[in-house]
Amino acid sequence: MSRWIVAVGAALVVGVAAGAGHTAQPSSARARVDAMLEAGQLVDAEATARAGGAGLRTALGDVLVLRGRLAAADSAYRAAVASGGPEERGARVGLAELMARRGDRAGAARMAGALIAESARGTAGWSARDQVALGRAYLLVASGDANAVRSALRAFDAATAQEPTLVDAALRASDLFLEKFVAPEAKKGYESVLAVQRGNARATLGLARVMEFLNDGDAIGRAREALKANPSLVAAELFIARLHLEAERGDSAQAAARRALAVDPSAMDAWATLGAVAWLAGDSASWDRARAEAHRLSTSPASFYVTLADAAARQRRYAAAEAFSAQALALDSLSVAALGALGTNRLRAGEIAAGRAQIERAFAIDPFNLWHKNTLDLLDVLDGFRTVDQGRFRFVAPAREADVLLPYLAPLLEEAYADLARRYDYRPAAPIRFEIYDRHADFSVRTVGLTGLGALGVSFGRVLAIDAPSARPPGSFNWGSTSWHELAHTFTLGLSGNRVPRWFSEGVSVLEERRARPGWGAQPTPEYLAALKAKFMRPVSTLNEGFVRPRRPDEVVLSYYHASLVCEWIESEFGAPALPAMLRGWRDGLTTEAVVQRVLRIDLPALDARFDTWVQARFRDRTVSEAPEGDAALEPLLQEVAARERAGDDAGLVAALERLVWVWPYDAGVHVKLAEAAARTGDFARALRERRVVLALGPSDPLGARVELARAMLGAGDRAGARREVLAVLEQAPTFERAQTLLLELRRSAPPEDSR
Template sequence: MSVPAGESEVPQARLQRRDRGDLPLKLPLLLLIAFSLAGSTPVNAVSLIEAEKLFRTGRYDECAKVATKEIETGAWGEHWTRLLIEAELAQGKYKAALTSFEQAKQRYPGSGVLHLLGRDVYRANGRVDDAAGEMKTIEALVVNVPQRFATPEGRLVLGRFFLLRGADARKVLDQFYDVVTKQHPDDADGFYATAELALEKQDAALAAQTLQKAPKDAAEDPRYHYLLARAFTDDDRARSDKALAEALKINPHHVDSLLLKADHLIDGERYGEAEDTLKQAFAVNSEEPRAWAYQAVLAHLRNDRAGEAFARQAALSRWATNPEVDHLIGRELSEKYRFAEGSTYQREALKLDPENLPVKIQLCQDLLRLGEEEEGWKLADEIFAKDGYNVVAYNLTTLRDRLAGFRTLEDAGFVVRMEAREADLYGSQVLALLRRAKETLGKRYGVTLKEPVIVEIFPQRKEFAVRTFGLPGADGLLGVCFGRVITANSPASQGETPSNWESVLWHEFCHVITLSKTHNKMPRWLSEGISVHEEGRENPSWAEAFNPRFRAMILDDTQFTPLSRLSSAFLAPKSAVHLQFAYFESALAVEFFEQRFGHDALNGVLDDLGSGMLINETLPSRTKTSLDQLDRDFTEFAHRKAKNIAPELTWEEPELPPDANAAALTTWLETHPKSFWGRKRLGAQLVAEEKWGQAKDVLEQLKGLYPEYVGAENAYVLLAKVFKETSDPTAERKVLEELAARVGNAGPAYERLMTMDEADQNWKSLAQNARHLLAINPLIPGPHRKLALAAEHLGERAEAVTAYRALAMLDTTDPAEVHYRLAKLLHEDGKRAEARREVLMALEDAPRFLDAHRLLLELVEPPVNAQPNR
């Protein structure tokens, strides 16, 4: 099975041989010969096809009646009995299915397919020992009559049997499932089995690829679309929802699809719709334990503990030791960031099935997200030892070894882990920022943290993704907070234009505060909205700019989301822009709420959430305003803000070729004089044509009309070029400082300002701009060099030493000079031993460096007031 790009191949685990006498996966020669000789049992093909269609389309009762009639009339063929049992199971008629199975196995004692189905029947009826007995029966059949498994269907049964016995998944895939899909490409069941195995091992990409190779008639099967929906759930929710719709179009009673739909609705905090979907599932099968488990989740989210306990008990009423119930409840709660509650349910599941690997994987990730690392990493090792094919376990154990080489910094209730070199370069600044955030945000929201906050910063994006989600990916995410654990990408993982790492950590630490205050019981829109809002409060340049696209989306009713449904905007965004807009709109909602009702009301909402109230209950309570009215008021507020953006401009775009010259753009503007896009293109084109005077007039006017625009080819950048080319440094500095005040990652602007500061010997400004650039990228030598120079002139010896130490790690162009200057500063600070080391390093690189020799002489001579040795 494939592993994520960039990862090593997953080692193959050996088939575990247990005392109970598991069969080796390599089958005897007799079985292989039988595969090549056996045929299938003849059945009434036309009638069976019709009956299978009834089952496939959800007409389970009709299917069962047809099958019963065929059995009663003496039709030979276990297919009819299996179809009857499956129809009874689908409707929750577990006792009837048990009766049908026990009658059938008397008639077809040699059917491995039937015995494996019998295992499910016994488990549904809570008869676990009898289910285990069916596995022993299958084992005996494999040894004594291997020809029974000679069909494609038999091979798939053997694959599932060996997986249940703990066999290596890759060997099952190679020796059974792949054989069926290659030799019988028209048999969809082989593709289904492979996809299910891939999903169980959390390899959704392989599952999707496999299903897309399935035969065309699989498109008529709800199971195909259901599996496809599962494969796309995490990475493409819109496509997943489309596949679910296809499944339910074929079979409106397909319980698996209904439950996955409910799962998606719960993710989107559309709890009422999820409840309605569960009712549809109960109408098909009132005994379905997974539906009751989801019902328990909804009760938990409503803070209905009695309802939660009732639903859980109903889920376990038939099979009291079913581990899937607690596993599902816990997994869903963890999806809601309620990791403590989720891990509690996983522990309950492990009491029922101590060797259940999916439960252990979920518990492992819950514990790591809770900061309970010792137990979490131990579980990861245990899982990988038993299932070397599990992608998540492999990734986590590999990452743990990598983390062992990180540097750990501890201070003021923080445990920060960084790659050693990065820790040396800006670890102290990370701690300083976190201390400031803790004081500022803790006071603002009335939160005192009782446990250490763990922050892990990764120089590789795939490492961040594995620590965060267990799998590579997570494109577009800069950081994630789970409560008291923060994971973040360092500037090293972000290419040439990294985001401002200070704003990222401020945002994520704000989550620590609000999640702590609410005990992780808050909707995503409010959590993200507050964090984005607080970024802009701390530093206006960190705020998200009000760009033309967002303006248009706010004024478009099909793209603007009402306040009461804002979390749904994060569920299945159409694009990265739509996801970014969800963050922007959420912050706008928090701004609206604070302006209208005050910060105390917002804190009250967080208190209510922490006590168990739902967001759509506390909002009306705290504001004395109905949800409908809040939606209308927020819409009016957002529309007003959008319309106040560049109110004197219009938004039509020039219908001209991309290479249109300034003259053509000027002519077009004669009939569209207020067009923002037209003026923007004209300003850029005038700069390209080096018509500096005309460009200056157009761009200054555009900046005045739309000062918020800092996107591509904005007026600030273009004016800076105009002023540089026309030798007007005062105007150039002013426009660059205006841009930097609006954009938190304006790296090129800071680089140009530093050049101008050094030329003007404006050391204070040079130091400040160097610090700003280090907040964007501390991994390049330029800002460290400028900061060292400025700090020396300002007499800030400690800062100069820190900057030169960083420069010594980053810059190899003139290491002797760097070590020499560092030695001088350390000597001035009375640190003679350190100074000697540095000056010797300078002389090692430049043996004829006279100033370094002079400094060394000073350092080896005893100080004037030193006491003689006695």
């Protein structure tokens, strides 16, 4: 099924005319108000607008909206409409927007529709501000109507063409482009505004948002520049608050949200940020207040709950995220964000059909949404995957990957499950869904909704996903240790009620990788030892920062290993039960400090000090001049295979080839070699597994491979299977000598009752 994302339209003119500059003096009282607004002088702007009488009532309404005095703004707009002044259309759309903010979607649509209907009778004589008002009106009715979005852009464009110095039109067009994922056009628009109005705060903020969208540069720094130009730019504070919240900097997010509310107490997103911070911290009083404010501001504050859902999901609290999304949707059944959040969280829970239904609804309403489009395309890909229920796991993978990987992966994961369940005294409910992607882009979309994610695996709890080895170049990663790592998250997330901090969950996973097989998991690198020596590594109490706020690009990788050492040390110092006990502490809602106190009987400073002493001592005399080979290095494994072959060491050869398969399982020659070596050691079950995999790989000589499979079946005691297989081969190639030999062998060695 092909699905096209709707394009916003041809590249529209969003620039402003050269020559129009901020140095030009405002030619009217309205322009003076605009200049004050741009500088963040809201009090002065309000005074000027009030002094301007009837002609500036719409401007007054705009100022009052920015100050969060919505009732007063409503009155000002109504007065402007009643007086029929020059900005009457702007006042009407202002009223419609206020209705929408209060949750009166129908009223807003009615009022916006009237303006649109009026435009249909002709816009001759309409001012540029009227065109901007028309564009805003279209946006109020754009839900499920792609043409309305295009019409809005046309209106903004017409406004810019008519009055190039009215940058509001170009800025709104650029914002719309960015909202619809067309970052390059948005960027061009913001830059063209800045080219003629240097330092324009909204354009600067727009560029910050583009930077964040493209993950390219210091978005917060750029947003702060916008605030320097306009200290009252609430949108900039809210943007900063959101980024802080995403980076788990609750205090900073809270501070930015409070600064936003100081300017505009009606800023829903600010209350949502405060609510999210309070919820994550378990601060019920602040949570109640934020929620009450949200419901006071709107009868259907869906966006408040969507923000909560996003915050919960970022903290891996997926069940809560799903519940918040559902609440949002209950408040506003047409909210694209709520539908998307609910759909995404259901997909994370493995509820594929339900998740798909929500995302499809979201995409029907907003066909510009790239995340939703990508996700639906991915679900189409998943439709072609094979589902295999085996033991405690439900594998979902392309057919070939299933045939090649599951003979190894299924037993490995069963072993991992049994081992982890025993030591953590916890048994996650079956089935655990394990998705395998042979295209990294698909895995990336499954994980974050967009392509470009660097990770190899992800755990949503009882839903795991990894790149198949074929999704990366040979030798890129060890898919066995990666799978073990992700399954360990299932235990740490489940046992802690998804409250385990990231550092601890990653630390346990890396530690468990090392325990799973010799050579698996992270090892000390020269970079790690240098960082340790330079005291760069963070203490345990702030180790989470290394994951969510790395000071340099490699800090995350260093933190993985460091965290695993913390877990290893805790086990060695306090006993193996300490790790599951800590997970239960988080499950009980304790803070990390309280968990440490309860389980380890020390405080955080003591924990920091004791671990630091231990880790420094452990590596004091350790020098590593070269990076360790890691568990995915092909060359040393190939050398070992060759050496074992030369030495005629079949047992060693089998072991080396098994390790090789965990790095690159697609070389039929390796599997043939492994089958032969296994058969020589009498391990016919392994030989049989290998022959099956050879066949799954689509060998150059399929009939020859099937004869070897039949022979392996016979070796493993499956005479009936061997007969069936060899007959199937000879049915196609009756004179195939090797198959004939095996058939005669089968006949002549058959027990009397089997002879026909």
